[in-house]
Amino acid sequence: MADTAVAPPSLRALLGRPDLHLRPVVDEDALPAGILDRPVRWVHSSDLVDPTPFLSEGLVLLTTGTQFTEEADYTAYVGRLLARGVRALGFGTEVVRDGIPSGLTAACLSGGMPLFEVPYRTPFIAVARAGAEAIAAESYARRSWSLAAQRAVSLAALRPDGLSATLAELSRQLGCWVGLFDAAGALRTEYPDGGLARPAAEAVTAEVTAMLRRGTRAASPLRSDGVSVNLQTLGRGGHLRGALAIASDDLDHEARSVVTAVVAMAALALEQQEGLGRAIGTFRAGLVQSLTTDDPALARRAGRDVFGPLPAAPVVVALTPAASARSTALAEWLEVRAQERRGEMFFGRGDDGIVLVVPAGARGPLGEIAERFELVIGCSAPTGYDGFSTALTQARTARDRLSTPGIADFTDTARAGLLAALGSEAARTVAAGALEPLRAYDVAQGSALLDTLDAWLAHDCSHEATAQALGIHRHTVRARVAQAERVLGRDLSSFGARAEVWAALRLAR
Structure with missing residues (x-):
């Protein structure tokens, strides 16, 4: 947190109160590092042998020792307090006992439990009141800081670059790294710049991308490379606008209220920018x-x-698929990349997808888009702008030939031949229908007209060559072809009729 955030009351602060005259018994050097600076949630007193069922984590316990007998197991007593999360033990002397039992001192030293003496002249209620006052003061200071921080980020939002200024102010108020991701999961703005190590930044980007792909509003904690990051999506379910990431180990209620205000402002700013994006x-x-x-x-x-x-x-x-033209994430990602590559990439919405234009020798961004958004992208052959409409048709043809995400190149489609381009489901259905009379006849008669006709056309309509290929007499071939003509109702003596049947056989396969 920034310096404006007051630290919670600690044991060190309580022991430093001169009016209480508290005296540490276990030396700080013998205790775990930083234990005196851990926050104290409350001060309570009890002389029960096992007070833990009535205690909460993070408090300081005071006792006069009436529960301890000559055979008291101090080690077990201190162990129960440590297991419950008690921060420290205060012993009131000269009330029941003179001084602190040596066994208790040894048990606290062994367990790493801070132990201090509360002299007779200092009533327990004074210690408890001091703790309560410190907690109340800290709570008031935190609320005051929260109001001041919310006012600061609200004023930042009024600046010309309101969203960036708001995030910068949030980073300053929390004293930590803050990052804004766009709808495509790309880091758009961060404060301070480069404030997150690369391994942690990559982990955060991956988690944000997964959250945005799910499409539902969510908040998620993430720990990577020793850094804790809180993630919060922006926008409404089904229409997420991005995500806010805050690298902080612990955000208390007041800090979260500031973050909530920033999330609301950021979401509103992004919604307003969407109108400009549509234009x-x-x-x-x-x-x-x-x-x-x-x-x-x-x-x-x-x-x-x-x-x-x-x-x-x-x-x-x-050309991308038609559905991608409605993708806010893709449009925002392309807008950022197009600005970064001014003069190297242009894009815009077409009739059935997003049209992209890149230099013929720099197609790298197309592969990145296909992989990142799991899209099929059809690409034309290299062209000048005077052939743009033809190139767009080529891209559409190539795109529609590929069913799995990746780059579909029209050059490959053209190399596969004309029939490959015609190989749509509709074309295959028509082909199967044209050949159905032959197929039905073969089934009913146990003949092989389809296979014979296929071999005959493949051997340039040579009866001799077909007979050798099928291992039958040439007169049998002639008779089967004639029968196929009668079944189809076609005269196969012309090139056109033969070409149509040959194409049907190829497509039906």
Whole structure:
């Protein structure tokens, strides 16, 4: 926490009160490091042999020792207090006993339990009141700090770059690293810059990405590389706008109230920015439509001041699936990367997906997008802007041929041949329907017209070559082909009829 946050009352502060005259019995050097500075939640007194059922963690216990007999097991007594989380033991002397039993001192020393003497002139109620006053003062100070901190972040939100200023103020108030992630899970802003070590930063990014992909509002603690980070998504369920990360081991109620205020302000700021993002997205979509006219002059002039120059030709035109055009995370991620790569990448919403334009020799961002968002991205062959519309059609054709996430290159699609491009479910259904009469005849008659016709076409309609391939007489081949013509109701003497049946056989496979 920052210096403005008052530390909780501690045993060191209580022992330092001159009006109480408390005297440490176990030397600090013999105790675990930092034990005197741990927060004290309350001061209580009890002379029970086992008071632990009535105690809570983090308190200081006072006793006069009436419970201790000559055979008292001091080690067991101190062990029970330590197990319950008691911070320290105060012994009131000259009330029942003269001084502190040596066995109790030895047990506290052995167990690392702070032990102090409460002299006769200091009533237990005075010690308890001092503890209560310190706790009340600390609580008031924390509430005052919380109000002041909320006022500071509210004023920061009024600055021109309100969101960044708010996060910077939150980091200053909490005295820790604060990071804002966008809807794609990328770190957008952090204070202080580089304040989180790389292993922890990578772990936080991975967890934020997983939270955002789930799409539900959530808060999650994370510990990595010795750093505790609190994560909080921003936005409403199903429409998350990002996440806020705070590297702090422990946020008390007052600190959490400040964080809650910042979360609300950040979510509101991001929602407001979404309206601007929609306007920019519409502008980008208009530029894409302009490019489809194969004349880039208007898009170059209109977009230069806002987005920078278009990528230099030759370019590759790429297209994502239609559903991705509605992805806020993808749009925000692309907006950031396009600003970082001004002149090297352009994108905009098309009729059935997001259109991306990159130089033909720099397609790396496309693979990154496909992997990060698990998308199929179709890519055109290299082209100039005068062939943009054709390239967009190529990208669409390549995209629709691939079913698993990755890059679908039109060059590979073209190399596979024309029939591969026609191999849609609709084309295969039509092909199967055209051949169904032959298939039904073979089943009913126990013949092999389909196989014979396939072999005949594959051997350039040579009866001799087909007969040798099938191991039958050439007259049998001739008769089967003639029968196939009758079943199909087609004359297979023309090239067109033969080509159509051959294509149907290829597609039906």
